[in-house]
Amino acid sequence: MSLVNFTTREITCKIVYYGPGRSGKTTNLHYVYGRVPETRRGRMVSLATQTDRTLFFDFLPIDLGQISGFSTRFQLYTVPGQVYYNATRRLVLQGADGVVFVGDSQARQLDENIESLQNLQSNLLEHGVDVRTMPLVMQYNKQDLPAELILTHDELDDSLNFRGVPSFPADALHGRGVFETLKGISELVLKKLAAGSPAV
């Protein structure tokens, strides 16, 4: 998809929140949704099961208005975290400009995090995208849980962030780190836009 369209003067960024089930991807989107003025946000599409598990995907369009003469839009997506929805995940990943990996800080969820990261890499490869070229940030969610249950920022960086991408501790439920993460990924995506060639 074209990120910057000089003809129609539009910038569109598709950002996908990826991560294992119940790591808080939808919570991130909900928090953002709650902070964006009504006039700026589109309808948040969320298909969830009765137990609040994302069934298909969440979609939150945000209109940032005119920036430098460009009508700028962010499209935030989440993927269903559960293992058996891989086809959907792959579909949502298609054409992504940036990925936020939402990891679960709980120590017992470490394997799920790693598995999901590997799944992200293989799904990107299916689209012919090398994960190293994809703007990516890590968010370690649920840092509000008792210290004995979770791994610290450094520990999580050691186990998950072997590419050394920007990482953010977060408590998506209360909003801590949510916008920092979004800002982090936006910068990466827009920087890549600056480095790459503007599409027609």
Add this chain to the structure above:
Amino acid sequence: MTSSLNPRFSFETFVVGAANRLAVTAGRTVAENPGSAYNPLFIYSGSGLGKTHLLMAIGHAAKTIASQLNIEYLTLDEYVESFHAAIAAGQGDNFRRRFQNVDVLLVDDVQFLTNRKEMQAELLRLTEALQQSGHQIVLASDRPPAEIADLDERLISRFSGGLVVDMGIPDYETRVAILRRKAEERGTSFQPGVLETVAKIEHPNVRELMGALNRLIAFQAVSESPINAEAASKVLGIPRAATAASSTAASPTAASSTAASPDEFSQFLTDVTVTVGKAVEAWRARVAEAVLRWEGEGYRTGRLEKLLDQETPTAVDDAISAYVQDVERLKALEAEVAVLDPQAAGEKVFRDPDHMDEAEAAAAKVRDGAAPPPAPSAAFPLESYVAGPSNEVALSAARAVIAKPGKKYNPLVIVGRSGLGKTHLLNAVGLELAKKKNAVVACLSTQGFVDELIAAIDGNHVDWWRARYRRATALLLDDIQLLTGKERTQEELFNLFNQFLDADRQLVFTAPAHPNTLEGLEERIVSRLEGGLVTEIAEPDKELRRSVLERLLTQQRVPIEPALLDYLTDRPIDSVRSLTGVVQRVVEAAAAQDEPVTAGLARDVLEGAPAPAARGARRTAGFRTSGIVVSSAGGVRSREKMVWDWPAAADRVIEDLR
């Protein structure tokens, strides 16, 4: 570039409490005595505690006291940005001068110096300059100098050398005072106890305190009656217990997440705006970079500059790469042309990617004009060169040159009197060399070489002429003695000589005598000629004369009588050319008298003729030359050379006596 001072931020509107009294006092002192009290003054405090307010208040106060003062307030980011812009515009020195002339410089958000080594150096230089000239600098940061990560030690000591003051979180009383003053500014009054309720919450900074006040003001505006303390607690979403209890346990981040949340989106929007602004303008940077680069290499960049004029050109990178492709093509054309005609290669047309067709046309023109240098004459094949003891050394040297051009004897100089077959051998070697793959053999008389150069000088295309010979894989010049007195030609030949020797390309010359006996030849040429092999063709021996005569007679379709052959062979003839002349005369006489060619007839023709008187004078006039001018078409044009063409009987007589 710098922000203007906000008139709302003055000392009058600054609520002073225990937590900020020292900072405010220092600020006032500095404003009253800029440059002399505390220089630099470094103020630090957490976010939202009034650093910016205090900085601007200092500015206002200083301006009020001395209106002529030049006061600048800016954030570090603005400083960095304008510094970069100045450097990009080549105005670095102006930028420095400008700030060194500021009387009171107020720099906010200095903590962003982290990891900016070059800005640290710049700020250090500026601080020193300002201090030396007695100008005031006030800096504000959210942490003390020593805690700014990666900050240059010299800056830390420089900052600490003035006064470093911090501002803490306002205490309860100050908070109440702030709330009262702000409510008053807004023209709102609250019931007793309401502001105190708000002040009881230990907001980590004044900005959040203002947020709480704003919410109360908004709520009261839509309420029918003024709100009381209890309602205020409800509006602010604080349980009564929390208002009473100290909230110091709550982490600052958690507190900010609740209070600062309405601003999160606008903050995010601001950040994205900055990033997008840089990103969409990045294409301009790329175009400008390309313009600079190619302009620097001497190419016209009109096409790229036009891109910059547009608001949002499509496919900028495609345009740039198309331009680069054209430039590469121009370079290729220029290189090609440079070989053929160095002068033409310097033409502007090869520097203008906007007119590719013109460049192609110019190159095509040069290509067409680059005729090969004169080739050896086809009239002198090696097969027809008659060998004998008198020329066998020269012939074997020639064969060695043909076998290994440029390697064995380079240059090869064939020396011998006129008419001994030097020209034949030279051209024969040329013809053989020309048979080799990719060979370009230049073979001509020295006279032709000189004439060509004169024409080139006349036509102002010496470069082209030079290039023509430089392309040759072998250069063969007949009658090198004609260079005598031709200084320019000698110089050109000298240069060519060196290039040919360097590249192992064959050079062959003919001369009437050993090069070091030729007068008027520059020493450098002579020494180079001597450096190869100088081989001599002697006067034809009897055996050679007999072979040549046999061949000549056969060519003339004269039946070869042994008596005729013996008689002619025994004649005192010293050159092949004379031999040819003799045969010609005899055959013509026989044809005129309508008699067969016999030994008797030959004797009558050759011995019955009177001798001309003036012969000696002519012979001593200088070296005779073979005088062959070989045209590029390969024909032999010299009438002198072709003795059978001579019309006058007197000339024939001369030949007879030679």
